[in-house]
Amino acid sequence: LFQERIYNFGAGPAMLPNEVMEIAAAEFLNYKGSGMSVMEVSHREPLFEDVIKKAEILLRELLDLGDDYSVAFFSGGATLHFSALPLNLLKEGESFDIAHTGIWTKKAWEEGLKFNGVNVIHDATENHFTDTPVLTDANLSGKGKYLHITSNNTIYGSQYPELPKIKQVPLVADMTSELLSRKINVKDFGVIFAGAQKNIGPSGLSLAIIRNDLLGISGRKIPVLLDYSVMVKNQSLYNTPSTYSIYIAKLVFEWLLKLGGIEAIEKVNEQKANLIYDFIDSSSLYMCPVQKRSRSKMNVVFLLKDKNLDSKFLDEAEKNGLHGLGGHRLVGGFRASIYNSMPLAGVQKLVSFMKEFEFKT
Ligand code: PLP
Numbered sequence: 363l364f365q366e367r368i369y370n371f372g373a374g375p376a377m378l379p380n381e382v383m384e385i386a387a388a389e390f391l392n393y394k395g396s397g398m399s400v401m402e403v404s405h406r407e408p409l410f411e412d413v414i415k416k417a418e419i420l421l422r423e424l425l426d427l428g429d430d431y432s433v434a435f436f437s438g439g440a441t442l443h444f445s446a447l448p449l450n451l452l453k454e455g456e457s458f459d460i461a462h463t464g465i466w467t468k469k470a471w472e473e474g475l476k477f478n479g480v481n482v483i484h485d486a487t488e489n490h491f492t493d494t495p496v497l498t499d500a501n502l503s504g505k506g507k508y509l510h511i512t513s514n515n516t517i518y519g520s521q522y523p524e525l526p527k528i529k530q531v532p533l534v535a536d537m538t539s540e541l542l543s544r545k546i547n548v549k550d551f552g553v554i555f556a557g558a559q560k561n562i563g564p565s566g567l568s569l570a571i572i573r574n575d576l577l578g579i580s581g582r583k584i585p586v587l588l589d590y591s592v593m594v595k596n597q598s599l600y601n602t603p604s605t606y607s608i609y610i611a612k613l614v615f616e617w618l619l620k621l622g623g624i625e626a627i628e629k630v631n632e633q634k635a636n637l638i639y640d641f642i643d644s645s646s647l648y649m650c651p652v653q654k655r656s657r658s659k660m661n662v663v664f665l666l667k668d669k670n671l672d673s674k675f676l677d678e679a680e681k682n683g684l685h686g687l688g689g690h691r692l693v694g695g696f697r698a699s700i701y702n703s704m705p706l707a708g709v710q711k712l713v714s715f716m717k718e719f720e721f722k723t
Contacts, residue, residue: 369708371698372686373516373661374539374559379703382613401606405599413609414598420615424623425548427571434593435611436568437604440466440538440557443570444473446588447534447553451508452478453580459483459506459531464491464515465692466536474510481506491518493653497526508532508552514540516560517690519663519697520656525550532576538568540660542618543702544628552576558607560660561702563614567607618702627702634700634709635659641713647671647720651695665695671723672696682715 364384370377393400396409403410418433427433436442447470448458457479460471463486474480481503484495494515495501502509508531514521516539525546526533532552541556548554552573559565570590578591586592592600598608621627639657642648642664650657650664666672675696679687689695700709 368683368685369704369711370685371700371704371708371712373690373697373699374557374701375565376560376699376701377703378563378610378614379617382610382617382703385613386610399606400609403605405602405605410605410609411599413605413612414603417608417612417615418597420612420619421569424542424615424618425546425571427548430574431548432572432574432577432590432594434570434572434590435598435603435608436570436587436593437566438568438587439559439566440536440555440568441469441473442568442588443536443553443555444470445477446570446584446590447508447510447555448474448478449582449584449588450580450590451532451534451553451576454478454582456507457481457503457505458534459503459509461495461497461501461509461511462486463494463512463520464518465690466512466515466517466538467510470510470512470536479505483509486520489653490651491515491520492651492656494520494522494656496524497528499528499530502528502530506531508534510534510536512536512538514538514658514660516658516661516699517693517697518652519650519658519661520652521658521660523655532573539699539701540658542624542627543631543660545624558611560699561614563611564604564607567604567611569611614703630706631659631700631702634704634706635662637706637709637713638662638698638700641716645716645720647723648716660699660701662698662700663689663693663695664698668723674723675719678719679712679715682711684712684715687712 459481461484513535534553538557539560542561555570558567642650648664687696689697
């Protein structure tokens with residue numbers, strides 16, 4: 363079965379490690395001798411409570427989270443936090459700052475405006491989203507109560523090479539397409555959130571890591587499933603959570619710890635990214651529009667200098683078992699998403715294919 367799996371370079375839902383899928387397949391119908399699939403187990407039974415507790419413990423271990431941070435799992439994806447953040451962190455009439463670096467900050471900005479004011483402190487529209495800013499306290503508006511950034515811009519393929527250190531207000535980071543891929547200092551953040559479908563597990567699940575002093579500060583009426591305090595207090599079991607997705611996330615966390623944790627995967631991720639960017643820079647057919655310092659280690663965006671070859675390139679890639687290389691519908695070109703689960707061998711195969719394609723044309 364697993365021999366037939368291909369390399370999926372899609373941006374998400376993305377491929378998951380074969381080792382994880384093998385365990386999930388083996389346990390699919392009969393989880394730990396219960397005669398039930400995990401998805402058939404009540405979220406109130408010890409069998410599942412154990413899964414969600416372990417998932418949090420493993421995530422805490424991976425990120426070296428202290429007691430001053432809470433973790434909660436949500437159903438509803440990363441987008442849910444675009445609504446949840448202002449409601450949880452701001453009183454009516456207050457505003458937040460945002461550094462606009464791509465489509466996901468635009469969406470957070472638009473959603474934020476429904477509830478509060480938004481101060482755009484950096485706008486990468488002028489450079490066509492090919493770079494990320496160096497942000498310090500000096501960039502803050504002075505009015506915003508927190509700063510929202512997208513640390514890795516999935517669609518444009520740009521990433522903050524160094525994450526900002528902001529002291530005057532809490533830093534809130536959408537890390538959907540990079541969480542667990544490189545070492546971060548959680549203490550630099552007020553809230554980190556991520557949709558699961560890149561480095562964590564199935565889509566529809568998201569998680570948030572919230573500094574405890576930020577819980578309950580808005581005093582607003584918040585829809586219950588968006589209320590960070592309620593979710594934390596109930597250990598993500600206020601209602602029926604996405605049980606099967608949380609189970610897969612737990613398996614992914616176990617896999618990552620077994621590999622040696624974030625330090626180990628970061629090395630592989632750098633190797634993968636260097637391999638592909640170095641090749642692109644040396645080629646006369648391919649080019650990467652993103653500034654070198656901000657090139658994403660997760661989403662490699664590239665173009666063919668001869669656009670007439672675009673569909674041929676995609677067709678031949680598919681025939682070679684290299685799937686999902688088309689760029690985002692709003693941007694075009696190509697994108698190789700090389701999240702934690704993409705093995706080095708997948709990137710080596712892609713680069714060999716690209717070389718051969720260039721040689722032939
Ligand atoms: N933020 C980033 C950086 C993303 O890449 C995505 C989706 O790919 C989202 C937010 C939205 O996630 P979701 O579809 O889970 O709401």
